[in-house]
Amino acid sequence: MWRFMWVRTLSKRFLSLLAVALLSAVTAWGFPQFTTRENAIHLAEILENSRFRDLKVESVFVKNRTEDEYYLQALLEDGSSRDWLLDRIYEWTLTDQLRLTSNTALIFPFPDSTEFKVFDKNRFYQQALTSQVYLKRFAEHDILEGRTLPLGIRRFRLLEPGEESRFATDRFGHRYRYVLEMENGMREILTYPMAYDILHQGDLIERPGQDQDVYRRTYKVRDMVALPRQLEDEIRSIYRFGVEVFFDRPITLSQRLFPFQVVEQNLRDPETGMRRNQFYVQIVFPNTEKIRDVPGFRTLEYLRFVEIVTDVEHQQRVFLRAQVNPDIFELPPYVEITNRNSVIVYFFSVTDQSVTRYQQPVDDTVSVDLPRSVVRMRGEESVFEQFYLRAVEQIRAAQRQQDAHLKIQTYIASLDTLQEASLSATSDAQVSQSLKQRDVLLKLLPELIINNTQRKVLESTSRDEQLSDDLRLELLRHLLVAARFAPLPQHRRKVETLQNILR
Structure with missing residues (x-):
């Protein structure tokens, strides 16, 4: 019995020490507690007359712990005085316990920096409610990162109470607040920092220019056909073959919006039924839907299981996907937009890369640059x-x-x-x-x-x-x-x- 109690006591002490260690780790690696003198002075001015929970903030003073570490002291209307460290202020902005005047919001865009912005919600509402076009900027880590797509706006609204709990927060703890719905069926769920960026980057456009393409509906995939192998470059003995994908109307998207990626996925092999790691080449088709079955190809030169699939991670996007051996996939595919409601994706081969030798290593390949795509035009030539x-x-x-x-x-x-x-x-x-x-x-x-x-x-x-x-x-x-x-x-x-x- 005594041994059992002794073990329990040791366990409690261990758990207590572990909790203290974890708390210290959060303090060490979380949001900074202190800021610079200039930032603290500016923040104190912003927080004057704000409301903390249900109390008005009467005055805010700047204090310091060292020459480089500053924080705030707030005097509330009930006469109480509190030290406000920056990590607590950051937490209160996330939970709406600290609210500014004039329908503005204090936001910290970066979870590891005390740099802050003041988001004018009224100005954002006016812009969102009068704009016809949203210039969508594809986010970091998206294959379309750095590219934009002008979309027609259907409506703007605030998240309703029931929706707030469903969407909750982003990975930084910022609550989702707004919904921007597009005419093509896409929608953007926005936090305060996201709305701030949209407003200040000029992504809400009241009236598009006469020559500006605005996408108000998606392209619908109708069919696809295989293009036979033919000589592309007789100098280097490079051959090309391709897949032509047909749509419901002419394609006005730029060529830059059709990038490709090679991914490794653990999927079930269609022939054996066994799960194994397989490589696929995927060509992105943005603003596109697959609304009916489009027959694919079991084999096409060195490609296998060529098909159109819906991108389950992104809205209104499909892939032209094919299984490929990365050891023989040397030259990048090339996308050509035609005048017959189609997009052609060309693939290239420099040696015999037929699927009959799919598992065999290729030792006699020649790595060359394709003249057609050797110079990528970005900006002025x-x-x-x-x-x-x-x-x-x-x-x-x-x-x-x-x-x-x-x-x-x-x-x-x-x-x-x-x-x-x-x-x-x-x-x-x-x-x-x-x-x-x-x-x-x-x-x-x-x-x-x-x-x-x-x-x-x-x-x-x-x-x-x-x-x-x-x-x-x-x-x-x-x-x-x-x-x-x-x-x-x-x-x-x-x-x-x-x-x-x-x-």
Whole structure:
């Protein structure tokens, strides 16, 4: 019995010590108790004539513990005087025990900083009730972070008493207060700090501009079709295939609003029924709904189980999702918005990546940059980007060209443009990028030029005709390029022979 009581006594002491330790940890790692002198003076001015619970705050004084640690002392209307540490003030703002005058609210936007703001609720109401457009800014950790989407506002309202308990608080303890409902079915549940940011960032727009797209309804997915594999870049032997997703109306969203991510999920394998970690590539379609069954594809080149799925974590958003082996997923997908109510997502392959070898490691892949997406335009283009993008377009035009002679001319023009890009580069990375593209072209051009010149000479000989002077001079100019960059001696000998024939 005595042993049992002794154990209980030790347990109580241990629990007491543990509670003290936890309390100390909260004090050490929670909201700061003290602030700077300037911040304390400003806060004291704000809290004059406020109400603490049911009592009016008559006066607020600034006190300090050290030269850098300041707090407040409040004199209430009942004659009592209290020391107010900053962590207690922060707590009272969260629970509405401390209220400012003129329908304003004291907010601390950051849970680890004594920096504060005064939120003018009346001004926010006026703006919210008269605005037609809400500029939604996608939050931190969202794949769409940093992007915006203008949405038509349906109505603004305050949370009703029953709703407050359902939505409770955000992760920082701020209560949800308002609901901003959109015409497309989305809604934003707002705290005071969120409403403050919306107001001061100008995200509530009374009247949109004439040229501004405002999204008042979602896009509805109708169908999707597979696009067959075809040569994308003959220089590097890159192939492309794709999925075209059709919608109920033309797409006016910008290309930046269709990012992709590769995620690892523990899901049940459709073939075996066993749960295991699997990798998926997901292309985001914002402001979009899937309202009916859209058949997918079991396999598409190296992709498996290609389908449209609803994003359960975000409103009015779907994914084009496919299972993928990350070891062979080397080039990022590319999104193209068409004029036929569809979006095409292109995928690329640089080696044989068929699903029959899905579990096999790929040792002979070549990591390359795709010309189409090598420069991402954000803001105003630099001089380098202008030249480099022009070279990319010239290369793509050459690849589409069926006439070998015109193809060579366009390739040579792209070499000149790449030279201008290199001269206008402002960093090592830019110089390296343009020169790498140039070197790839120079490996290809000599043999193309030799084959084309031989064909032109044979055609004229078979018809017993002379080459025109203009064509002969063009071929000689081409051969000068081939002679300069021919990689092998036999190539250089062929160039010399052809030059002698043309001269």
